[in-house]
Amino acid sequence: MNCWTSLALNRLIASESWTRSFTNVSSWFLRMGFHIPPFNSVYHLHLHVQGLPYQSKFRAAHYPYRPGNNTRSKGLTWFAEVSQTIDILEKGKRVGVLPV
Numbered sequence: 001m002n003c004w005t006s007l008a009l010n011r012l013i014a015s016e017s018w019t020r021s022f023t024n025v026s027s028w029f030l031r032m033g034f035h036i037p038p039f040n041s042v043y044h045l046h047l048h049v050q051g052l053p054y055q056s057k058f059r060a061a062h063y064p065y066r067p068g069n070n071t072r073s074k075g076l077t078w079f080a081e082v083s084q085t086i087d088i089l090e091k092g093k094r095v096g097v098l099p100v
């Protein structure tokens with residue numbers, strides 16, 4: 001893992017921890033994550049923090065969570081939760097749309 005990835009990883013962990021403590025909301029009702037290019041809506045890195053459950057199916061479809069399994073951190077999707085992103089980066093891999 002290079003120093004930029006390590007720095008990004010530490011900031012991710014800190015931002016997730018800070019947001020969860022600031023909002024004082026159970027993780028069951030909070031989703032934090034990133035759109036994966038080319039499915040990003042704006043062209044800079046931004047973190048989505050959303051309260052659950054979604055009120056519309058359109059909104060839920062816009063931020064699809066796909067869990068991983070024993071060998072993969074996430075499934076096929078254009079949205080990665082922070083914990084999935086951290087797990088993938090810690091393995092030295094890249095976050096992509098395909099299962100990683």
Ligand SMILES: [Zn+2]
Binds near residue numbers: 041048
């Ligand atoms: Zn986005």
